[in-house]
């Protein structure tokens with residue numbers, strides 16, 4: 001049941017994946033553009049291929065974890081993919097995932113795209129919470145699910161090969177906003193004699209306490225009814241913006257991380273939605289389709 005597999009890419013993430021599969025007893029063939037990084041893994045039991053084409057020929061299951069979508073096309077140019085099961089763990093956009101799926105199908109390979117929700121030290125540690133979104137060929141995914149579950153948990157995102165990337169990037173985008181807020185908060189307090197390390201548990205606790213708001217926002221966004229069960233209405237929150245901005249000014253901190261979001265809340269208020277929830281701002285961001 002420990003099937004052999006090939007990994008293209010021995011960067012920080014690729015190497016962590018290789019180590020996890022080796023530790024679980026899978027024979028692993030690895031290729032990396034810069035040979036030294038692959039050779040470091042040979043000492044740990046990996047077979048090193050000289051070319052990507054040779055690595056692809058070594059195993060039916062081929063895992064790709066390179067820098068970006070362009071490097072995937074470059075590395076696999078000239079490799080014979082007929083009959084291969086290609087799993088692309090390279091971060092990309094939904095459109096890149098769909099295009100890569102069509103590209104693989106034209107070359108006779110089954111394909112799933114993937115998005116890794118982890119950093120390399122979490123890989124291979126079942127308690128880390130690491131998991132990977134997969135989408136595309138459900139036949140490939142079902143056949144290799146146990147092998148794919150070795151480095152990290154698996155989350156099936158659907159047959160649309162763009163959905164793994166879409167889920168991945170949506171979560172990363174939310175994280176981006178959260179980190180922006182976190183940095184702004186630290187900037188405010190570090191202007192005084194408050195140690196960031198003492199403040200950190202308060203910040204972490206507050207963000208955790210606020211996360212259930214995600215579920216209420218989901219309900220409102222799905223129904224399109226932003227006026228239901230409103231606890232903190234938009235007009236009140238926009239009034240609160242002024243306090244946040246004045247405090248930034250008092251502390252000598254730039255408010256540029258907050259400004260674009262606040263501008264949207266003000267536009268939504270001006271559109272007459274002051275008694276609704278702030279989640280209605282989503283209507284200013286773009287298209288609406290299907291159930292959401």
Ligand code: NDP
Pocket residue numbers: 009010011012013014015032033034037065066067068070071072074075089090091092116117118119120
């Ligand atoms: P690294 O920068 O450590 O490694 C990049 C890899 O891509 C190397 O193997 C590099 O080869 C290879 N590469 C770059 N360009 C080309 C090219 N044109 N042709 C062939 N190979 C190329 O990145 P990571 O390993 O950290 O990341 C790999 C993927 O994993 C990315 O898509 C990243 O977004 C994703 N990921 C990474 C996470 C992380 O925290 N590290 C978290 C989640 C996802 P060479 O050694 O020759 O330069």
